[in-house]
Amino acid sequence: MNILIINSGSSSIKYQLLEMPTAQVICAGMIERIGSTESISTFKSQEYKIEKIYEITNHKEGLERITALLLDSEKGVIESTEDIDAIGHRVVHGGSAFTETTLIDNEVKNKIKMFSPLAPLHNPANLVGIEMAEKLFKSAKQIAVFDTAFHGTVPEKAKKYAIPTELYNEKGIQAYGFHGTSHKYVSEKATEYLGNNYAKLISIHLGNGCSITAIKNGVSIDHSMGFAPSNGLIMGTRSGDIDHSIIFYMVNTLGYSLDEVNEILNKKSGMLGLTGFNDLRDIESEASKGNTNCVLALKMNAYRIKKYIGAYTAAMNGLDAIIFTAGIGENSSLMRQLVCKEMDYFNLHLDNAKNELRSSTIREINTKDSEVKILVIPTNEELEIAKQVFNLLN
Ligand code: AMP
Numbered sequence: 001m002n003i004l005i006i007n008s009g010s011s012s013i014k015y016q017l018l019e020m021p022t023a024q025v026i027c028a029g030m031i032e033r034i035g036s037t038e039s040i041s042t043f044k045s046q047e048y049k050i051e052k053i054y055e056i057t058n059h060k061e062g063l064e065r066i067t068a069l070l071l072d073s074e075k076g077v078i079e080s081t082e083d084i085d086a087i088g089h090r091v092v093h094g095g096s097a098f099t100e101t102t103l104i105d106n107e108v109k110n111k112i113k114m115f116s117p118l119a120p121l122h123n124p125a126n127l128v129g130i131e132m133a134e135k136l137f138k139s140a141k142q143i144a145v146f147d148t149a150f151h152g153t154v155p156e157k158a159k160k161y162a163i164p165t166e167l168y169n170e171k172g173i174q175a176y177g178f179h180g181t182s183h184k185y186v187s188e189k190a191t192e193y194l195g196n197n198y199a200k201l202i203s204i205h206l207g208n209g210c211s212i213t214a215i216k217n218g219v220s221i222d223h224s225m226g227f228a229p230s231n232g233l234i235m236g237t238r239s240g241d242i243d244h245s246i247i248f249y250m251v252n253t254l255g256y257s258l259d260e261v262n263e264i265l266n267k268k269s270g271m272l273g274l275t276g277f278n279d280l281r282d283i284e285s286e287a288s289k290g291n292t293n294c295v296l297a298l299k300m301n302a303y304r305i306k307k308y309i310g311a312y313t314a315a316m317n318g319l320d321a322i323i324f325t326a327g328i329g330e331n332s333s334l335m336r337q338l339v340c341k342e343m344d345y346f347n348l349h350l351d352n353a354k355n356e357l358r359s360s361t362i363r364e365i366n367t368k369d370s371e372v373k374i375l376v377i378p379t380n381e382e383l384e385i386a387k388q389v390f391n392l393l394n
Pocket residue numbers: 206207208209236278279280281326327328331332
């Protein structure tokens with residue numbers, strides 16, 4: 001079965017074509033900077049690697065370009081759009097309506113639209129991706145896989161905010177949780193590796209967006225992101241946890257508009273706001289040269305993660321393993337070292353030599369006498385989406 005995965009972001013479309021159930025990647029690619037005169041299209045199959053710059057004004061044109069590449073008579077990978085059996089769409093916000101992978105129909109599209117105000121950067125782009133794919137791949141089944149779905153198991157005591165109850169009951173204000181596809185994928189890999197006895201896991205997804213999930217007996221029981229993907233850990237450009245009074249102070253006393261505050265908290269804060277850099281590689285390099293802002297930002301980042309590990313260990317009444325994943329979690333030995341430092345109380349001990357090793361597969365980086373396992377697991381959201389699509393249709 002040929003399953004095309006589409007991850008349509010605010011200015012990009014990532015895609016991957018997989019053969020399932022073998023999980024063979026037929027091709028993968030991305031269009032970045034949609035809306036600019038210099039949009040970058042990358043495409044990689046077993047035989048070809050193509051990078052081109054075009055003017056791509058919107059997602060519709062982007063998906064048309066991708067379809068043309070897939071069908072290209074020389075370098076393409078399919079002969080007809082009918083060769084695609086199903087399309088799995090990553091949808092960021094499924095609200096409380098979707099806790100399962102879902103076949104898309106008009107009602108589903110209406111609900112995704114309804115949840116757009118909750119994820120204004122993501123859901124509208126996801127919807128455009130769905131509508132275009134329906135037009136271009138008429139015979140393919142269209143399926144939505146929601147980032148929020150894995151957190152549908154979080155109990156009320158953890159997902160409800162202490163604000164008037166009608167806002168929860170009638171307006172849907174609650175913590176939803178995100179990065180669910182990634183947390184599900186890596187926690188299942190951890191369980192495959194460690195066995196079911198390791199039932200209390202903490203999954204730490206550190207990429208451009210960062211989040212942390214407590215997983216007990218295979219299900220999410222608490223998560224650091226909340227109503228929107230902005231709460232919790234310090235991210236590339238997002239602040240994570242802040243006191244909401246700061247928003248009112250900035251608006252009422254300092255004279256910022258609400259839109260400006262929103263822009264600052266989501267796009268100009270986090271590691272970027274602290275250091276002037278948003279890529280952790282630059283921050284680590286500057287820190288090694290003595291840049292004090294960068295040194296402090298790294299410490300703050302690790303400290304926030306440690307606090308959540310402490311909180312989730314208490315929530316689960318114990319801890320069997322922590323998992324590092326995504327761009328930073330998989331690649332930054334420094335961030336892992338800062339997080340795992342002085343965690344003796346938890347019986348969590350990092351093996352410094354193992355921490356420096358690199359590998360594209362799962363690896364255990366704790367010392368032999370560490371009671372808590374420390375794992376680095378490469379995430380694969382596309383494969384997880386393909387698995388869920390395949391399982392739904394078979
Ligand atoms: P992701 O969103 O999972 O693609 O992660 C992207 C982020 O991972 C980048 O912004 C970098 O900050 C970080 N990253 C990638 N490679 C490395 C590396 N070798 N060392 C430190 N950080 C890295």
